[in-house]
Amino acid sequence: MERQTRRCVCAFALLLLLLIALGAAGLLAGSVKVSPKEALEVLLVRGEVERAARVVWTLRLPRLLAAVFLGGALAVSGFLLQTFFANPIAGPFVLGISSGAKLTVALTLIAALARGRNLGSAALIGAAFCGSMLAMGLILLLSARVRRMSLLVVCGVMIGYICSAITEFVVAFADDANIVNLHNWSMGSFSGIRWANLRVIVWVTLAGVVLSFLLSKPMGAWQLGEAYAQNLGVNLRRFRLELILLSSVLSACVTAFAGPISFVGVAAPHLMKSLFKTAKPIVMIPACFLGGAVFCLGCDLIARTLFQPTELSISAVTAVFGAPVVIWMLVRRKAGAHD
Amino acid sequence: MTDLILHTKDLAVGYDGRAVVKDLTFSLRPGEILTLIGPNGAGKSTILKTLARRLAPVAGTVLLDGKMLPAMAENELAKRLSIVTTERVRAELMSSREVVATGRYPYTGRLGILSEHDRAVVDEAMALTQVTELQDAPFEQISDGQRQRVMLARALCQEPEVLLLDEPTSFLDVRYKVEFLTTLKTLAREKRIAVVMSLHELDCAARVSDTVLCVRGGAVDRVGRPEEIFSGAYIEALYGMEPGSFEAFFGATGDRRFFQNRGCPFFPCHTGVAEKDFNCLFCYCPLYALGESCGGSFRYTASGVKSCENCAFPHRRENYEKVLARWPEIAALTKRKDHV
Numbered sequence: 001m002e003r004q005t006r007r008c009v010c011a012f013a014l015l016l017l018l019l020i021a022l023g024a025a026g027l028l029a030g031s032v033k034v035s036p037k038e039a040l041e042v043l044l045v046r047g048e049v050e051r052a053a054r055v056v057w058t059l060r061l062p063r064l065l066a067a068v069f070l071g072g073a074l075a076v077s078g079f080l081l082q083t084f085f086a087n088p089i090a091g092p093f094v095l096g097i098s099s100g101a102k103l104t105v106a107l108t109l110i111a112a113l114a115r116g117r118n119l120g121s122a123a124l125i126g127a128a129f130c131g132s133m134l135a136m137g138l139i140l141l142l143s144a145r146v147r148r149m150s151l152l153v154v155c156g157v158m159i160g161y162i163c164s165a166i167t168e169f170v171v172a173f174a175d176d177a178n179i180v181n182l183h184n185w186s187m188g189s190f191s192g193i194r195w196a197n198l199r200v201i202v203w204v205t206l207a208g209v210v211l212s213f214l215l216s217k218p219m220g221a222w223q224l225g226e227a228y229a230q231n232l233g234v235n236l237r238r239f240r241l242e243l244i245l246l247s248s249v250l251s252a253c254v255t256a257f258a259g260p261i262s263f264v265g266v267a268a269p270h271l272m273k274s275l276f277k278t279a280k281p282i283v284m285i286p287a288c289f290l291g292g293a294v295f296c297l298g299c300d301l302i303a304r305t306l307f308q309p310t311e312l313s314i315s316a317v318t319a320v321f322g323a324p325v326v327i328w329m330l331v332r333r334k335a336g337a338h339d
Numbered sequence: 340m341t342d343l344i345l346h347t348k349d350l351a352v353g354y355d356g357r358a359v360v361k362d363l364t365f366s367l368r369p370g371e372i373l374t375l376i377g378p379n380g381a382g383k384s385t386i387l388k389t390l391a392r393r394l395a396p397v398a399g400t401v402l403l404d405g406k407m408l409p410a411m412a413e414n415e416l417a418k419r420l421s422i423v424t425t426e427r428v429r430a431e432l433m434s435s436r437e438v439v440a441t442g443r444y445p446y447t448g449r450l451g452i453l454s455e456h457d458r459a460v461v462d463e464a465m466a467l468t469q470v471t472e473l474q475d476a477p478f479e480q481i482s483d484g485q486r487q488r489v490m491l492a493r494a495l496c497q498e499p500e501v502l503l504l505d506e507p508t509s510f511l512d513v514r515y516k517v518e519f520l521t522t523l524k525t526l527a528r529e530k531r532i533a534v535v536m537s538l539h540e541l542d543c544a545a546r547v548s549d550t551v552l553c554v555r556g557g558a559v560d561r562v563g564r565p566e567e568i569f570s571g572a573y574i575e576a577l578y579g580m581e582p583g584s585f586e587a588f589f590g591a592t593g594d595r596r597f598f599q600n601r602g603c604p605f606f607p608c609h610t611g612v613a614e615k616d617f618n619c620l621f622c623y624c625p626l627y628a629l630g631e632s633c634g635g636s637f638r639y640t641a642s643g644v645k646s647c648e649n650c651a652f653p654h655r656r657e658n659y660e661k662v663l664a665r666w667p668e669i670a671a672l673t674k675r676k677d678h679v
Contacts (some may be wrong), residue, residue: 149529220444225428225437227391230393231497232441
């Protein structure tokens, strides 16, 4: 017990340190050089109109915060899905939920742009949420038929491909002017997020994560299996609904603003489980939030600075770091199964 | 009547409104053990699931301490009734103690943080089931027998009045079976917990139960004390076995190692051997398949069975050892391994 608590404190401290370090690096790094002193001034005074200040305040800071909150949301959403399906490789991207959201967002965007309108944050999230729920519904229907979890994941990947294909198709027929934006977004990126978006992002993700945290007790019971959860007094119907809604809202929020981002939802919770040596939701939900934030912050920093001024898509970077984690996990699990 | 903790009346259990087992009426006092026996698929698990409220009753009533089961609040039920299931528990990265502690769920607050008292209950449950020394061991790495005891400790943490166990000894070797059931019996007595469980091991059921309930063909075939159930030819009838085969194998009524299967379609297959001298476990002659060339003289009975008269291996008990000694040779010759 003692050791476990100490480990948690250390791990949380480590994550916070990483978050601060990467955040600072994110503010300073980039094609416009900013000194630490300047950056600090901008953060404290806010009002400077210098070039450096403008870059930090209007571009880098919102982007950084978006990476933190959206990355955290993605990891928590992944953890919820893994718990729900009792499958360590479930996640919003793997199960096709991100791609479902991507499809509906793309359709809504194109429809809106064709009428010459701009969409607000709420409309974007709404569209993404519809797409998430559609994909989730499909997965749930399949999961009633397909008992094998690996097959379910394959189905999810297929759903993801179908949705992506339709999105590509739609994008190809969109107006030239829209394409560039849409294309960037559909590849996944934290760029272009403004303060107005950020307000919505922060509220939605914080609400989602806090509500998930409040579900950590029934989630812990659920981890033992359905029969035990029910016997321990969990209202299964309500719990399932809450879990599905929360994971969908969280991943919808991410997709609405940053497009589909691969592997964070699977890799971050797994890394956190290894770091904290526990799968208890009460620890894992805050841990996943921080872990996802650090992961995305780091990946975004790389995406932005590696070949600057050209930007990589965030998914390209998260995949490079996330996919090996997933493979390692699968191999280890396979080995464990033979014990 | 007030003494009863669990009581069912005309209960029908099943799925989607279709009854699998009907007309269940039984009652249980604190500290008693009721064992469900019966063939696979008879509906033992369905009964347990209904008692645990995982399934709604198709008809009839279940009263837990005088209250209607379906009307009970979730948390109240969780404090009164706990389960040990057959399904394998995935307890990722959990120590045995953490698994046991999940039993305190109905007693903890919104976030499920354990109080001093909760910890004391966990300690006591682990001591009672003798798993204290396993508390830091990862649940996924302990043996099946240990795991089952940990799950029992978990169930005890709910401080139940009724404990439901679905085939709790299925994956255990004989030593663990005995240990587990002994612990269970002591606990039921000392903690005044009423236990309902399904068992496949009839010998265990006979020793551990106060009441045995036999489920067969969609209904309760019999209810009674173990001595009543496990006597005579009832067990064979329950499981659709040939009369006498259970006793022959288990020796339930003493040392009768030999038996005659009077229900066999070929009975009596011997005319040349006194009935009291032969044993149906060896009722097929090893040389039977060799037909005319088996070496002995025989005739066919009315039902078309070869009945030996002057057999090379007469079906006399004193010859069985000789037959068995030559068994490999005969098996190789006839290419038939399992006659018996």
